[in-house]
Amino acid sequence: MADDRPHARGAHRVLAPASAILAALLLAATLIAWSSGGGSLDLPWAPALGLRLHFRLDGLAVLYILLATGVAVAVFAYSARYLPLHLAHGGRPAGESVRFYALLVLFMGAMIGLATAQDLILLFVFWDITAIASYYLIAYDRHEAESRWAALMALLVTGVSAVLLLIGALVLQAEYGTFSLPEILEQVRPGGAVTLAGALIALAAIAKSAQVPFHFWLPRAMTAPTPVSAYLHSAAMVAAGVLLIGRTYPVLESSRLVLDGLVVVGVASMLVGGLLALSRDEIKRLLACSTFSQYGYVVFLYGLGGPLAATAAGLYVLAHGIAKSALFLTAGAVTEATGGRNRLSDLGGLARELPVLAAASGLAAASVAALPLTLGFFADELFFGAALERGAGYALIAVAGAALTFAYLGRFWIVIFLGARQGGEARAPRLLVVPVLALGLAALAGGLVPSPAADLAADAASASVLGPAEASVAYHLDLRAENLMALGAWALGSLLLACAGGLRDPLMKVASIGARLGPERIYGGSLVALNRLSDRIHDFEVRDLRTRVASVLMPAGLLVVIGVLATPSAGAYTVGSIRVRDAGLVLALLVACAGALATTVPRRHLTLALVVATVGYGLTAVYAFIGAPDVALVAVLVETVLAVLLLGVFSLVPADVLRREAELPTRATRRWRDPLVGVVSGGVAFMLAWGALSRPVRGESIAAEHVRLADDAHAKDVVTAILADFRALDTLVEVTVIAVAFLGVSSLLRRGRLL
Amino acid sequence: MTSVLTVAAARLLMAPILVVAAAVLVKGYADVGDGFSAGVIAALGVVLQYLALGREEAERLLALRLIGPAVFVALLGALAVALIPLARGDALLEHAPAPGADVVELGTIELITAVAFDVAIFVLVVAAVVGIVRAIAHVAEGEGEGGQ
Numbered sequence: 001m002a003d004d005r006p007h008a009r010g011a012h013r014v015l016a017p018a019s020a021i022l023a024a025l026l027l028a029a030t031l032i033a034w035s036s037g038g039g040s041l042d043l044p045w046a047p048a049l050g051l052r053l054h055f056r057l058d059g060l061a062v063l064y065i066l067l068a069t070g071v072a073v074a075v076f077a078y079s080a081r082y083l084p085l086h087l088a089h090g091g092r093p094a095g096e097s098v099r100f101y102a103l104l105v106l107f108m109g110a111m112i113g114l115a116t117a118q119d120l121i122l123l124f125v126f127w128d129i130t131a132i133a134s135y136y137l138i139a140y141d142r143h144e145a146e147s148r149w150a151a152l153m154a155l156l157v158t159g160v161s162a163v164l165l166l167i168g169a170l171v172l173q174a175e176y177g178t179f180s181l182p183e184i185l186e187q188v189r190p191g192g193a194v195t196l197a198g199a200l201i202a203l204a205a206i207a208k209s210a211q212v213p214f215h216f217w218l219p220r221a222m223t224a225p226t227p228v229s230a231y232l233h234s235a236a237m238v239a240a241g242v243l244l245i246g247r248t249y250p251v252l253e254s255s256r257l258v259l260d261g262l263v264v265v266g267v268a269s270m271l272v273g274g275l276l277a278l279s280r281d282e283i284k285r286l287l288a289c290s291t292f293s294q295y296g297y298v299v300f301l302y303g304l305g306g307p308l309a310a311t312a313a314g315l316y317v318l319a320h321g322i323a324k325s326a327l328f329l330t331a332g333a334v335t336e337a338t339g340g341r342n343r344l345s346d347l348g349g350l351a352r353e354l355p356v357l358a359a360a361s362g363l364a365a366a367s368v369a370a371l372p373l374t375l376g377f378f379a380d381e382l383f384f385g386a387a388l389e390r391g392a393g394y395a396l397i398a399v400a401g402a403a404l405t406f407a408y409l410g411r412f413w414i415v416i417f418l419g420a421r422q423g424g425e426a427r428a429p430r431l432l433v434v435p436v437l438a439l440g441l442a443a444l445a446g447g448l449v450p451s452p453a454a455d456l457a458a459d460a461a462s463a464s465v466l467g468p469a470e471a472s473v474a475y476h477l478d479l480r481a482e483n484l485m486a487l488g489a490w491a492l493g494s495l496l497l498a499c500a501g502g503l504r505d506p507l508m509k510v511a512s513i514g515a516r517l518g519p520e521r522i523y524g525g526s527l528v529a530l531n532r533l534s535d536r537i538h539d540f541e542v543r544d545l546r547t548r549v550a551s552v553l554m555p556a557g558l559l560v561v562i563g564v565l566a567t568p569s570a571g572a573y574t575v576g577s578i579r580v581r582d583a584g585l586v587l588a589l590l591v592a593c594a595g596a597l598a599t600t601v602p603r604r605h606l607t608l609a610l611v612v613a614t615v616g617y618g619l620t621a622v623y624a625f626i627g628a629p630d631v632a633l634v635a636v637l638v639e640t641v642l643a644v645l646l647l648g649v650f651s652l653v654p655a656d657v658l659r660r661e662a663e664l665p666t667r668a669t670r671r672w673r674d675p676l677v678g679v680v681s682g683g684v685a686f687m688l689a690w691g692a693l694s695r696p697v698r699g700e701s702i703a704a705e706h707v708r709l710a711d712d713a714h715a716k717d718v719v720t721a722i723l724a725d726f727r728a729l730d731t732l733v734e735v736t737v738i739a740v741a742f743l744g745v746s747s748l749l750r751r752g753r754l755l
Numbered sequence: 756m757t758s759v760l761t762v763a764a765a766r767l768l769m770a771p772i773l774v775v776a777a778a779v780l781v782k783g784y785a786d787v788g789d790g791f792s793a794g795v796i797a798a799l800g801v802v803l804q805y806l807a808l809g810r811e812e813a814e815r816l817l818a819l820r821l822i823g824p825a826v827f828v829a830l831l832g833a834l835a836v837a838l839i840p841l842a843r844g845d846a847l848l849e850h851a852p853a854p855g856a857d858v859v860e861l862g863t864i865e866l867i868t869a870v871a872f873d874v875a876i877f878v879l880v881v882a883a884v885v886g887i888v889r890a891i892a893h894v895a896e897g898e899g900e901g902g903q
Contacts, residue, residue: 629787633779637795641884644802648891712854714867720789724869724876728848731872732837735879739830742883746823749890 012094015101016080023072023108030069034062040118050178055116059459063314064115064243066456067321070442071235072108074435076101078329079227081431085336086225090141100140104231107133111236115243120169120179123247127165127208127240131158134237138224150220153523157217158237161207165244168200172251185250185466195255201248202258209241210292211299212268216520218292219276222284226332229284233291234328235321242298242317249302249310249464259303266300267397269293272514274404278411278500279507281343283331286412287324290405294320294368297383297401304390307461307469312382314457314464315471319367319379319446326364326439327412333357333436334416337428344412349421357433358417363440367447369409369493370402370486375446375453377486378473382457384485395481399489406493411500450474557681564687573687574694585625592618600678603662605650613643630719652749765807766816772800780877781864790873794880801885810892822886829879836872848872 033039040056057065083097107130114126132155139151169179175193176184188194210218218238222229232238245252245262252258273293280286294316301313335342337354351358363374370380380402387398446453454471461469476483496503515521541548578586595615602608616639623632650658706726707718715721723731776797779788804813813819840849850868852858859866 630789633787633792634795637792637799640799641795641802644799645884645887645891648888648895651895652891713850713869714784714852714854714858714865715869716785717783717787717789719787720783720873721869723789723791724783724873725848725850728837728850728869728872731876732833732848735833735876736830738883739826739879742823742826742886745887746890749894 012097015097016076016083019101019105020073020076020080022105023069023076026108026112027066027069027073030057030062030065033057038062045119045122049121050173050180051121052119052180053122054118054180055113056118056182057116058463059456059461060243060246060314060463061115063318063456063460064239065112067235067239067318068108068111068115071231071321071325071439072104074325074329074439075227075231076104078230078332078432078435079104081429082227082332082336083225085429089340090143099136100225103133103137103140104228107137107232107236111240114240118181120172120181120184121166123181123244124162124166124169127162127204127244128159130237130240131155131162134158134221134232137228137232138221140225140228141223144223147223150217150223154217154221156527157214157523158208161204161214164200165204168197168204171197171200181247185248188250188254190254194251195257198248198252198255198258199261201244202252202262205241205244206262206265206299207241208244209238209295209299210269211241211265211296212272212292213519215269215272215292216515216518216523219280219285219288222282222288226284226328226335229288230325230328230332233288234324238291238295239317239321242295242302242313245299245302246310246313246460246464250466252302253305253465259305262299262303263394264303266296266298266303267401269296270300270397270401271296271404274401274408275507276511277408278404278496279504279511281345283334283342283344283347283412283416284328286344286408287327287331290327290368290408291320291324293401293405294324300397300401301383301386304386304394306386306389307465307467308382308389308471309386310461310464311454311457311469311471312379312386314460315375315382315454316379318453318457319375319443322439322446323364323367323374323376323443326436326443327361327368329432329436329439330357330361330364330416333428333432334426336432337426339424341422344415347416347422348419349417350426351417352421353426354417354428354433357428357436360433360437360440362413362417363444364436365409365413367440367443369406370489372475373447374443375450376443377447378450378454380486380489381473381482382454382471384482388481388485395485399485399492402486402489403492403496406490407496407500410493410497414497557684560688561680561684564684564691567691572691572694582625585622588618588621588625592622594618600675605658605662606647609643609646609650612646613639616642630717761807765803769800769804772803773797776800776877780873781870783873784865784867784870790876791880794877795884797877797881798884798888801881802888805888805892810889810896814889819885819889822882822889825882826879826886829875829877829882832875833872833879836868836875 034057038057040054042055043053045051045053079100083100084094087094087096110126110129110133114123114130117123117126135151135155137151138154139147141147171193172184173179175191175197176187178184207214218233221233224232252262270293273289273291273296277286277289277293280289298313298316298320301309301316331342334347334350334354334357337350337357338347341347367374367376370376383402384395384398387394450473454473458469458471461471592615595611595618599608599611599615602611616635620632620635620639623635706722709726710716710718710721713721713725715725776793779796780790780793783789783793801813801817801819804817808816837848840851841847850872852867864870
């Protein structure tokens with residue numbers, strides 16, 4: 001077996017077990033903390049802005065943490081086998097697995113933070129961390145253009161909508177004067193601002209949960225490696241959206257409009273996702289469509305309102321997350337076992353060769369399709385109950401959604417595991433099957449003993465609605481409405497399943513029209529348009545640098561000229577006396593002046609650089625004679641280093657290019673225009689400096705204060721004290737500029753390599 | 756191009772230049788000079804080696820491999836000096852010890868956080884200037900090879 005496990009040597013081998021153990025420990029810690037009554041952590045963060053690092057382990061947090069860590073254990077275990085195979089298929093080094101585990105662990109941490117955060121800005125920060133981690137995880141196969149495109153799409157759709165969450169947070173802050181969620185939720189009252197905030201937050205949430213019309217990013221994101229899809233696109237990333245709804249529920253609930261919007265979005269996602277899933281051929285895409293359809297249920301439930309619906313939403317997220325991650329892992333195992341087949345039309349009859357996988361994924365599929373003995377059954381029971389509570393129309397929609405789910409999952413499982421045998425031998429490594437089995441058994445356990453999950457969902461709901469919520473779930477062998485609805489859904493679903501073959505073609509046509517005219521088209525179009533706009537602006541900006549610079553400098557220069565001319569000149573310009581001991585100073589000034597005049601003469605670049613340096617050295621002498629040794633020291637050093645760098649840059653330009661440029665004849669218009677501009681601007685600058693120096697300094701200068709304070713700063717040299725202490729923030733910003741400039745130079749000269 | 760005398764002088768000068776830079780740095784609080792000036796002096800010393808000995812020899816003598824990352828390590832150091840007071844509840848960049856408090860002195864060096872800040876600026880300036888010169892040298896040489 002050893003040669004069967006390529007690249008799984010060395011330190012990388014411990015990453016998967018270590019990550020799985022970390023996830024398991026977090027899971028255990030959460031359970032222990034929750035059984036001992038939860039807890040909270042509240043630290044000051046930025047008190048001036050009213051921000052706190054406030055975390056609390058309430059029912060809602062526990063539900064999502066258990067999901068995020070529990071599924072993570074299975075996903076990490078699965079990755080231990082899957083990732084080496086995946087990397088080997090691509091001929092990539094095993095070292096790339098470090099990035100994979102680091103990002104997944106980061107993602108898990110962000111989910112835990114998101115689930116427990118009680119401060120809106122903190123929530124936003126974790127929200128964005130999940131988006132960034134998801135970007136890198138989806139683009140894990142970064143050599144594939146499709147992966148990069150999908151990752152960018154996921155990042156833009158969820159990242160741009162995250163700004164809406166931030167705006168919503170700011171609106172709430174303006175209304176209630178705090179970012180603290182418990183404080184806001186306690187005093188939330190219906191009103192325009194709250195409706196606005198609720199709508200913005202809801203938009204961010206439905207984009208994250210890939211709800212219609214933002215659903216298109218999720219099927220695209222299936223280019224991610226299977227464990228990433230199993231984690232992010234069933235239990236974590238997309239769950240974050242509905243988590244946000246649950247966390248800020250009182251804000252959303254205070255507006256009928258927002259709730260109705262959620263119902264519309266939820267129903268649309270449910271049906272669109274279900275119909276798309278029924279027509280998909282690629283198994284991961286099928287599951288992706290299923291995922292946003294299932295989160296449509298949850299959004300629909302939150303839109304219905306009330307504690308029962310919130311409880312149903314919580315249980316639904318839990319049941320779906322467990323089962324759907326198992327199905328994604330099944331998809332990966334099946335593709336791996338059959339040597340890369342990932343389409344339903346290429347698969348079939350695998351149950352004989354992969355009986356355990358068939359059974360395990362059957363349990364998971366049954367749970368999503370809400371068959372009895374699985375956790376999903378109870379989730380659907382509460383779902384039907386909540387829909388029925390609102391009215392018959394809602395109940396019908398619920399039944400239709402459940403029937404679609406039953407149909408496409410039936411198609412998924414039956415085609416893969418039953419049906420005609422296709423292809424050669426199929427063997428799945430044990431480690432790809434065990435995690436699926438564990439998750440499938442978890443779904444079964446939830447169906448046999450539903451009360452712990454239901455209690456947890458009720459706790460989560462009571463954290464959402466800030467009131468009591470309870471769920472009593474049990475098997476009732478009678479003809480109550482929920483049971484009848486379930487039976488109706490199965491019957492309708494079986495009917496759909498029977499005519500799935502005939503339905504596929506029309507559905508494909510509708511789907512392709514949707515893809516051509518739908519929101520994905522708008523996304524692509526706006527991306528192209530944005531790119532084009534950016535190019536235009538860039539072209540306009542840099543086409544003629546000289547003109548751009550002149551267009552800034554000329555008006556400014558003209559204003560100065562007007563200022564100098566408009567100032568009354570009587571007494572503004574005084575001529576002092578020159579003493580003998582100023583001779584050195586005057587001499588240095590004359591050198592500087594001569595150097596400045598000399599810059600107009602040379603035509604060769606090297607000579608010009610040296611002449612410019614001469615001006616600088618002349619001015620250094622001036623500083624020295626004035627009695628400013630610090631300034632003189634800095635000036636001479638800066639002059640030297642600039643001259644060296646300038647010469648170095650010239651050495652990069654081919655010598656003949658420099659020579660050709662130097663020998664270009666001056667255009668006739670330039671011959672008189674350039675000197676004129678030079679003389680006028682020089683004259684104005686001279687008048688300005690003269691005028692400024694002629695006025696005596698009024699009042700106390702800050703310099704005296706600096707000298708006085710230098711002692712307190714333990715400094716004997718005032719200039720250094722100013723640089724490192726009094727104006728240290730300026731210095732910090734300046735050195736940051738140096739570092740950024742260095743980064744820019746490195747990128748230009750050495751393509752980003754710093755060494 | 757470079758004579759034996761230039762090479763010998765450049766090699767001899769390196770150590771004194773670094774000593775001068777160190778002196779300008781540590782005496783910054785008592786006398787003329789600061790981290791920035793010291794950084795430029797040290798960097799000019801390295802540039803002198805490049806000019807006199809050529810890139811290969813200079814890089815063999817001076818361990819410059821980590822000079823690029825050093826810019827950002829130094830920036831982090833300066834940021835740390837700036838931000839640590841926040842954790843203690845003081846203002847940004849509030850230096851310790853406080854005015855009037857006793858300062859440990861080692862000769863002319865005073866152990867205050869402002870000096871640590873200055874040292875970070877010193878490292879950053881050296882690393883940035885040397886890094887740019889190094890990048891120019893690499894590119895110039897690479898182009899020379901490409902042209903052949």
